[in-house]
Amino acid sequence: MTILGIDPGFGILGYGILRASGNLFEHVTHGVIQTKKEQNIALRLKYLYENLCDLIDEFKPDEIAMEKLFFSRNVTTAISVGEARGIVLLSAAQRKIEVYEYTPHEIKKAVTGDGRAMKRDVQEWMKILLNLSQIPKPDDAADALAIAYCHGVTRNFIRRFSV
Numbered sequence: 001m002t003i004l005g006i007d008p009g010f011g012i013l014g015y016g017i018l019r020a021s022g023n024l025f026e027h028v029t030h031g032v033i034q035t036k037k038e039q040n041i042a043l044r045l046k047y048l049y050e051n052l053c054d055l056i057d058e059f060k061p062d063e064i065a066m067e068k069l070f071f072s073r074n075v076t077t078a079i080s081v082g083e084a085r086g087i088v089l090l091s092a093a094q095r096k097i098e099v100y101e102y103t104p105h106e107i108k109k110a111v112t113g114d115g116r117a118m119k120r121d122v123q124e125w126m127k128i129l130l131n132l133s134q135i136p137k138p139d140d141a142a143d144a145l146a147i148a149y150c151h152g153v154t155r156n157f158i159r160r161f162s163v
Helices: 039-058 075-094 104-112 120-128 139-161
Strands: 002-007 012-021 024-034 063-067 098-103
Touching: 002 039, 002 139, 012 039, 012 139, 024 039, 024 139, 039 075, 063 075, 063 139, 075 098, 098 104, 098 139, 104 120, 104 139, 120 139
Parallel strands: 002 063, 063 098
Antiparallel strands: 002 012, 012 024
16 A cells, blocks of 8 residues: 655645555655745645646555644644645545545654654654665655654554454
């Protein structure tokens, strides 16, 4: 099974792709789709959409996992992240790919065993768990790999214990 993890963002959308077989995970690729600040919102959303569609069409994920929207103070940031999430949902729906969502706490817990882990701890664990030579960069891509990993672990756990 191929899992596409996405850390949704308007300026930078992180992605990470893993192949999962049982409890074994293979790193395929990771990176970011970055929009230009000087472009208007419509062109930035179009750029995200086209590049995300290209990514999905190239790697053909079976499932997509994404971080749930969370914000505490900055409503403007939450709205722009929501727009990027809409692009992800549309791209997936057009290809009939299910999207699963996880909170930051769930992601950290699945990767490190501690839902309050620091970002650096999650990155270190992704390096170890995926047998990478170095911490995945940039941060948005590392987060996306963690989201994909969280989905793979959670999915296996749910299947194993559901009746």
